[in-house]
Amino acid sequence: MGEGRLGGAPSLPSFVPPPTPLLPLPSPSSSTRPGRVCGGGSARRRGGRPSAEGGGRGREAGPCRRPGRKRAGPGWAAADMCKMSFKHGTTLLMVASYAGHIDCVKELVLQGADINLQRESGTTALFFAAQQGHNNVVRFLFEFGASTEFRTKDGGTALLAASQYGHMQVVETLLKHGANIHDQLYDGATALFLAAQGGYLDVIRLLLSSGAKVNQPRQDGTAPLWIASQMGHSEVVRVMLLRGAERDAARHDGTTALLKAANKGYNDVIKELLKFSPTLGILKNGTSALHAAVLSGNIKTVALLLEAGADPALRNKANELPAELTKNEHILRLLRSKEGHRKS
Known part of the structure; x- marks a missing residue:
C-alpha cells in the first residue's frame, strides 16, 4: 500500500540547478591586501597559465589586480x-x-x-x-x-x-x-x-x-497550491487561497491539494483548505481524501475530514470503503461513529 494505491505519486520538485562551486572560492569576508581590490584568488599560475583547479607551485594570482599591473610573462x-x-x-x-x-x-x-x-x-x-x-x-x-x-x-x-x-x-x-x-x-x-x-x-x-x-501549473498539471500543500506550507496555502487559487485543481493523475495533504497528514494545510469547501467525495483518480488519510494512518486527519462532512460510506475505484483500508482501532471507531450518525 502507500501512495501507489492512491493513484498519485509524490510530485518531483522543479529545480533550478543548485549552486555548485565554480572554482575553489575565497571567503567573501577574508581580508585583502593593501593596494589590491581583492586578495589571493582561486586561479594559480603554473608555467604562465592559470589552472581552474588550483595547485602547482606558482604563487596565487588574485582574480582582481591593480589596474594596469602586468602579470608575470609578456603581454599579460x-x-x-x-x-x-x-x-x-x-x-x-x-x-x-x-x-x-x-x-x-x-x-x-x-x-x-x-x-x-x-x-x-x-x-x-x-x-x-x-x-x-x-x-x-x-x-x-x-x-x-x-x-x-x-x-x-x-x-x-x-x-x-x-x-x-x-x-x-x-x-x-x-x-x-x-x-x-x-x-x-x-x-x-x-x-x-x-x-x-x-x-x-x-x-x-x-x-x-x-x-x-496563482493557478499556472507545470506541464504535469501541478499547480502552486498543490505543491505548497504537498510540502506542508500552510501559510502559503492560506495566502494562495485568498488570492484565488483553485482549491480543487488536480494534477494529470487526478490528485488534488487536499488529497495530498491528507496523505501526508499536514493538518494545518487541511484546515486552511477546508475553509474553502473543497471536494470531499471521490476524485477523478477514483479515491477520496478520506481514503488517503485512513490508508496513511493519520488519526487526526481522519477526524478533521469526518467533521467536515467526508462520507465514510463512499467506495473507491477498487470498491473499498475507508474502513477496509485499516486495522487501526481508533480510526475504525471514528469511521463507525460517523457512519452511525449519518444513518440516524
Whole structure:
C-alpha cells in the first residue's frame, strides 16, 4: 500500500540547478591586501597559465589586480585576466558574483569583463549573484547592462533562481529591471511555483502583487497550491487561497491539494483548505481524501475530514470503503461513529 494505491505519486520538485562551486572560492569576508581590490584568488599560475583547479607551485594570482599591473610573462595585464575563462566556460566575474565579492566584481567590470557572457550551462554572472542572494552585486551588474533574458539549459533565469532560494530583495530588484514575471523552467514551473515549493511567503506575496498567475501549473498539471500543500506550507496555502487559487485543481493523475495533504497528514494545510469547501467525495483518480488519510494512518486527519462532512460510506475505484483500508482501532471507531450518525 502507500501512495501507489492512491493513484498519485509524490510530485518531483522543479529545480533550478543548485549552486555548485565554480572554482575553489575565497571567503567573501577574508581580508585583502593593501593596494589590491581583492586578495589571493582561486586561479594559480603554473608555467604562465592559470589552472581552474588550483595547485602547482606558482604563487596565487588574485582574480582582481591593480589596474594596469602586468602579470608575470609578456603581454599579460589585468584586462587579460578579466577575459579569461576556466572549466565549463566559467569566468572570474562569475566566480566573484557567486561569492559576493562586490569589490572584485566592480574591478573586473571596469577592466572590461563581459557581463552577459554565458557559461556552458547557460548561466551568467547575474544568475549566480541572484541565486546566492547578493543583491548589491545584482544592482551593480544592472548598472553596466546585465540582461535578465538569458536562460540555462533547464530554462532557468535569474528570477527563477532567486525565487527558488527565497531571496526577496533580489527578486524585487530583478522585477524592477524588467525580469519577466512569467518566466518558466522547461517543465513549466514558474517563479511563483518555485517560491511556493520552498515556502517563501514574502517572495510569494511580492510575485502575486507583481502579476504572477496563482493557478499556472507545470506541464504535469501541478499547480502552486498543490505543491505548497504537498510540502506542508500552510501559510502559503492560506495566502494562495485568498488570492484565488483553485482549491480543487488536480494534477494529470487526478490528485488534488487536499488529497495530498491528507496523505501526508499536514493538518494545518487541511484546515486552511477546508475553509474553502473543497471536494470531499471521490476524485477523478477514483479515491477520496478520506481514503488517503485512513490508508496513511493519520488519526487526526481522519477526524478533521469526518467533521467536515467526508462520507465514510463512499467506495473507491477498487470498491473499498475507508474502513477496509485499516486495522487501526481508533480510526475504525471514528469511521463507525460517523457512519452511525449519518444513518440516524
